Amino acid sequence: MSIALSTGGLLAYSGMLGLCLGLERHFKQVWQRVPSLMLRRVLRVGGWLALLASFAASVAAWGWAMxxxxxxxxxxxxxxxxxxxxxxxxxxxxxxxxxxxxxxGVVALV
Structure with missing residues (x-):
């Protein structure tokens, strides 16, 4: 259960980061350049997909009730x-x- 929970947390963080970097302001803050329109769209879609996968991992860890x-x-x-x-x-x-x-991945193998 802790692997599913850790996966959900990491997916939530990655998703929020993807949505954050999908904004020109934050992308420029991190990489000191303006992202292309296509890169911003890819980051936003990837962020939403990671949040959706995080939801699935949370349901797998706690069930539909919690x-x-x-x-x-x-x-x-x-x-x-x-x-x-x-x-x-x-x-x-x-x-x-x-x-x-x-x-x-290392934690999952141990």
């Missing part, structure tokens, strides 16, 4: 993490999501 409630909690925590990281360590916010996936 899964949606837990999902809103995961989204809230992911949003809070981004709000705290982006102003001070914008690239760390991105690398946290990138490094989380291999780390989750």
């Amino acid at each position: 899964g949606p409630i837990g999902w809103f909690g995961l989204i809230s925590l992911a949003g809070l993490a981004l709000v705290l990281l982006l102003p001070y360590r914008a690239r760390t916010a991105v690398w946290l999501a990138v490094a989380g996936w291999p780390l989750l």
